[in-house]
Amino acid sequence: MVRKILVAYDGSELSKKAIEEAKIQAKTVKDAKIYVVTVVTLGISSNTTAVAGNLSMKDAEILYPRLENIKEELQASGQIVETEIITDFSQKNPAVALCDFAEENDINMIIVGHRGLSNLQKLFLGSVSGTIVQRAKCQVLIIK
Template sequence: MSGRILLASDGSNHALRAAEEAIKLAKVLNKEIVITFVVDFDQSKKDVLHSVGSIEREQKRKKQLQSTEQKMKEAGVPYSVQLLHGIPGPAIVDYANREAVSYVVIGSRGLNSLQEMVLGSVSHKVAKRVNCPVLIVK
């Protein structure tokens, strides 16, 4: 029973499809979902420059998860949102292992394919280093 389902989201369409799978899983297993959104280190500078304070900044970031949250609400699945800071892969792994989540659901591709070419895919890194089952959604 214990252990939430971690949905890694960057607000992209891939992540939205992952959200649908996470919902299915949550319903069957009767579990709560935690949506995590990683604020990349490089994004911090931009966001701090362009926002008035930490409250506005958090709002702006959570806004990117609006459609994901909408899906959760429609499905009636209990969920929470967690903003993480750092490099997307390690930040998700760290949180998943620390919080001992029962599943990680993640989209196979993020916003930027060029970044993926250079950095390798986040989903691959997460799958390799997380202690629980991982569902990678195509």
């Protein structure tokens, strides 16, 4: 049975650490496939990205070449990998789109960075990692 590992990638240092952890997790089983997934939202500007935790289409244009480089690097190390950019038309917390992807693709583990929002930020914005922990039907590994 193939172990499927989803890494939530937004270009941050924590998401890069999540990719490194995915490599480690993939080596613990005979067959593993790593999915590196980015969620973008239509209609938001890049200057709100840091505040909302969402990535815009403009951000996706920047991240696409990085995703291709990550894919090539992981494949060169012998990993089976797939990259995907999901467009979220609902403009909600990206965690919802990631959990939906995980269910649709029978993902066994989601690895996501946690950037440590303050309680006030969580109240107004939500937390991607926190929402994933609440909604995911598979294992979740949080990287700090």
